[in-house]
Amino acid sequence: MSKIEKATFAGGCFWCMVKPFDQFEGINSIRSGYTGGTVDHPTYEQVKSGDTGHMEAVEITFNPAVFPYEKLLEIYWQQVDPTDDEGQFQDRGPSYRAAIFYHNEEQMQIADRSKVALIDSGKYKKPIVTPILPAGPFWEAEDYHQDFYKKNPEEYKADREQSGRDEFLSKHWPE
Template sequence: MSKHPMIKTTALAAVALLLTTLVAACGESATTETRSGPEELPAGVDREDLATAVFAAGCFWCVEEAFDPVPGVVKTTSGFIGGQLADPTYKEVVAGDTGHTEAVEVLYDPEKSSYDELLTVFWRNVDPTDAGGQFCDRGSQYRSGIFYTNDPQKAQATASKKALQQDPDAPSPIVTEITEAGPFYMAEQYHQNYYQKNPVRYNFYKTACGRADRLEALWGPK
């Protein structure tokens, strides 16, 4: 037995508090940094040549990481969609009262990657059976969803969901919503590319949240 039980107990309590703080919710450590306008695209890229897709799959930090490596994806932006309040802050959304969900806007070159390919990436990075949030992040602000921007996207998203519902090897029941995209509001700059700017904290959050383990259980090895 430790000769200093009080010190040991205090140390364990401090570790527990740190874990609780880090894993409580995606973005819980956000600062009061103000938001900026749309970020610039890479040099030589014309926005008119790009298409837009919007997906919600829980923590937007993780969704950015999932889509950034996809061929043809030029930019991902973390933000909010689907609520009643115009231009909400992160703190307002995470409180769960605005109706928004954390989402990521994906700008991509349709000549290099199709919307169907993006849908495949989406499904493999979401728990489509969870209507109460995603992984350790709970509440409607973390619900999964596909937000279509035109009729072809709606048709493709609907078809992809139906195909999974008919696949005996896919997770079920699939409760992910398919909704017409409304205004997309960019989140605070602090959240953009978080997984790249804060890799240690991000990887701890993602691992402790159980995201990778749950996705492997649902979809098999990556």
Template sequence: MTTETATFGGGCFWCIEAAMKELDGVESVTSGYAGGHVENPTYEQVCSGDTGHAEVVQVEYDTAVLGYEDLLKVFFTVHDPTQLNRQGPDVGTQYRSAIFTHDDDQQELAEAFIAELEAENAYDDDIVTEVEPLETFYEAEAYHQDYYEKNPNDTYCTFHAQPKIEKVREKFASKP
């Protein structure tokens, strides 16, 4: 088994984490922070919008089962890449749409994928998703990990994570 890592920011990490965990081939998903200028930021610091970080998920996946392009398809299905610095009720640069690449191949694939979506006019508005090399990933606090699994009846999860999970189950192969 060959495992690779992908890092995505598309609003609240609880929602993206829960959606990605539905996919066959995903070994683990870790919520965290990337793209900022403060070392070892806390959730409170990131929420202030002053650290420059985005809430992200880091996805470890088996390349024999799932390709990077598959993850891109899911990512662009479960969030709105045309919203600048927001997703749903979450507003601020920490909720921006971003892909943090781990190598040149991911950078090229992500940029080509976005260009293809734009060429197809897949969205009514322009895609604002940032694509940049990952410098540092900081794992979020323990209470953020597996948040949806631990809190499925949380109102935020019911209204925001659950529809993303259902969309993944409907459109992509899901775990039994």
């Protein structure tokens, strides 16, 4: 039996970071939450203030034998602006920065290689600034944030359209 691993990604608003991963065999769960900061059990309001050091993030449990970490990273890079260190799209400030949090040495190496490949691709004119950091405690967000796109499809769609995320992503990742 294959072991289950965790992957943790920050990419701005966590509402927009769930759906892209939530459609593949081998992905067991996706939870929205907070990581990277210094406050235990932070609330949404605390994180949003920018004073906790936490970023909005998703924690994915997955079976790497079915859905490898490399594929998660491919999806991740196609959800963020890796050249923006001040937030993502309409969401500005430290709690909305993009980051990859690795859970073991292998994930760190794979993430580093994927970042180098993205840099070498020339897809972006500005430098890739998304950091690759060791994973720390992950604090789940409040229930109303979990599976937001499923529970509030109209609000999710309107927020995503207003953010400019899809317009930016389609420019850099045409299908």
